[in-house]
Amino acid sequence: MNIIRLVLGDQLNPLHPWFDRIDPGVLYVFMEIRQETDYVLHHAQKILAIFAGMREMACRLRETGHGVHYIAIDDVSNCQSLTGNLETLIAETGAKSFEWQAPDEYRLDYQIDQWFKESGLAGGKTSSAHFLANRFEARNLFAGKKKWRMENFYRHMRRKHGVMLEPDGSPVGGQWNFDAENRKPWRGQPPEPDDRRPYHDHTLLWQTICDSGVQSLGEDASADFRWPLHRDEALDMLEAFIRDALPHFGDYQDAMSASAPRLFHSLLSFALNVKMLNPREVIAAAENAWRIGHAPLAAVEGFIRQILGWREYIRGVYWAHMPGYETANALEHQLPLPDWFWTGKTNMRCLAESIGNSLEYAHAHHIQRLMVIGNFALLAGLDPHALHRWYLGIYIDAFEWVELPNTLGMSQFADGGLLASKPYAASAAYIHRMSDYCRGCTYKRDRRTGPEACPYNALYWDFHLQHADRLSANPRIGMVYRNLAAMDASEIENIRSHAANLRADLDVL
Numbered sequence: 001m002n003i004i005r006l007v008l009g010d011q012l013n014p015l016h017p018w019f020d021r022i023d024p025g026v027l028y029v030f031m032e033i034r035q036e037t038d039y040v041l042h043h044a045q046k047i048l049a050i051f052a053g054m055r056e057m058a059c060r061l062r063e064t065g066h067g068v069h070y071i072a073i074d075d076v077s078n079c080q081s082l083t084g085n086l087e088t089l090i091a092e093t094g095a096k097s098f099e100w101q102a103p104d105e106y107r108l109d110y111q112i113d114q115w116f117k118e119s120g121l122a123g124g125k126t127s128s129a130h131f132l133a134n135r136f137e138a139r140n141l142f143a144g145k146k147k148w149r150m151e152n153f154y155r156h157m158r159r160k161h162g163v164m165l166e167p168d169g170s171p172v173g174g175q176w177n178f179d180a181e182n183r184k185p186w187r188g189q190p191p192e193p194d195d196r197r198p199y200h201d202h203t204l205l206w207q208t209i210c211d212s213g214v215q216s217l218g219e220d221a222s223a224d225f226r227w228p229l230h231r232d233e234a235l236d237m238l239e240a241f242i243r244d245a246l247p248h249f250g251d252y253q254d255a256m257s258a259s260a261p262r263l264f265h266s267l268l269s270f271a272l273n274v275k276m277l278n279p280r281e282v283i284a285a286a287e288n289a290w291r292i293g294h295a296p297l298a299a300v301e302g303f304i305r306q307i308l309g310w311r312e313y314i315r316g317v318y319w320a321h322m323p324g325y326e327t328a329n330a331l332e333h334q335l336p337l338p339d340w341f342w343t344g345k346t347n348m349r350c351l352a353e354s355i356g357n358s359l360e361y362a363h364a365h366h367i368q369r370l371m372v373i374g375n376f377a378l379l380a381g382l383d384p385h386a387l388h389r390w391y392l393g394i395y396i397d398a399f400e401w402v403e404l405p406n407t408l409g410m411s412q413f414a415d416g417g418l419l420a421s422k423p424y425a426a427s428a429a430y431i432h433r434m435s436d437y438c439r440g441c442t443y444k445r446d447r448r449t450g451p452e453a454c455p456y457n458a459l460y461w462d463f464h465l466q467h468a469d470r471l472s473a474n475p476r477i478g479m480v481y482r483n484l485a486a487m488d489a490s491e492i493e494n495i496r497s498h499a500a501n502l503r504a505d506l507d508v509l
């Protein structure tokens with residue numbers, strides 16, 4: 001072997017140009033290592049899905065004639081660190097060259113770059129051939145600007161990649177964004193589509209992972225495992241989503257229901273983030289569904305905006321601001337996460353459902369992540385870095401490049417408003433409007449203070465009082481401050497003291 005090529009656990013793309021031809025001088029290396037399982041406490045299904053996907057891809061590469069070296073988590077020679085294993089392998093094989101695909105996380109990018117510089121090997125880093133924008137495209141587009149608005153980036157991407165455009169370059173339907181049409185609550189109809197994801201039995205693999213001492217959170221669900229193992233299964237999921245759910249995606253994009261955790265979301269983020277699917281093919285499939293009249297424009301535009309807009313933009317924010325972004329805490333929030341973040345056992349039904357879904361499925365959809373869990377953390381003043389570690393561990397699709405700006409920037413306003421034009425803060429009224437969670441909840445959504453009042457309410461007003469210096473001049477939240485100005489002093493005092501009591505003992509809520 002002359003060349004060692006590293007395949008990371010989120011680089012499960014069998015269509016990468018590396019694999020176009022079989023070269024007997026190349027050895028592909030995969031490793032299951034404690035370095036990667038232990039940097040935060042991960043959901044059991046996340047560890048399983050990545051290891052199972054790596055094993056499957058290694059197996060398929062071997063079957064097609066590629067040279068593969070697979071280091072399993074329980075191999076005695078596994079030294080459990082990426083560079084440690086590389087050094088052993090290079091010594092054993094005498095390889096003179098090392099190649100790797102650009103990692104998406106700064107942590108790994110830095111580690112491999114440093115190691116390679118000192119290794120004296122030939123070779124180098126190549127593109128992962130996955131994203132539509134390069135790492136620094138957002139930074140270049142927003143050079144010199146204080147506010148980085150996603151909408152500007154999204155229009156740039158639509159134009160650059162010719163997505164949903166008229167021949168003259170204008171957006172189809174006469175406008176770029178149909179978000180205003182995508183805010184309906186769901187009242188049980190149309191029914192949530194059947195979950196057509198595959199089933200796998202990963203009990204043996206799970207046993208191996210546990211026997212190796214890897215700690216995890218959430219349900220392993222290893223006997224009836226629902227996340228895709230390879231690209232073919234991910235393509236089946238894409239097809240089922242386009243057929244059954246996309247037509248309703250727009251209408252109910254922001255809706256939440258205790259009886260339908262998935263609603264019309266695609267569940268494609270895992271397959272996308274580990275690169276089983278390419279964003280271009282997902283966008284093309286959605287655009288085609290509109291062109292053939294299968295799905296309405298607002299639904300298709302809304303879905304494409306998530307992938308061509310948000311996903312690529314978030315990555316651009318990450319690379320433009322790393323390292324350093326991970327330390328941001330503009331609002332100086334410090335409280336530890338309540339214990340029920342790890343059990344879902346809280347009397348607030350919206351949080352019990354959203355955290356319960358996260359623990360059960362390693363997934364919650366965007367509005368649960370943003371407007372229930374993240375919103376509570378923001379209003380309560382939880383430490384955004386502890387929250388970041390929780391999000392990074394619990395979700396099947398969580399990799400730092402996408403999780404960090406979503407958590408610190410979009411959800412916690414910890415970057416001081418670089419990413420979001422205002423904090424995503426809402427009281428119980430929003431949660432009630434968009435979900436059925438408030439029905440049957442112990443707390444009363446229409447009370448501000450008192451033992452029965454929904455905690456979101458006092459925390460919402462108090463959050464705005466606490467951060468008035470920073471937020472009151474923001475025209476997008478002028479109404480909040482006008483309402484506060486209209487409240488009498490005793491009401492403000494009641495809000496402040498109720499919020500302080502809530503924050504003093506979050507564990508009991």
Ligand code: FAD
Nearest residue numbers: 265266267268269306311365366370397398403406407411
């Ligand atoms: P759908 O609703 O079907 O959306 C389609 C696709 O659009 C998703 O698969 C995803 O690739 C993309 N997308 C949608 N919104 C975003 C977004 N804000 N940023 C990036 N891509 C987006 N997404 C992750 O992939 N990994 C994360 O670790 C992650 N952490 C998040 C943390 C917080 C606090 C918040 C508010 C959002 C986070 N998101 C993250 C974004 C979003 O919630 C998930 O992408 C989505 O819920 C995945 O489910 P889905 O595939 O069914 O998405």
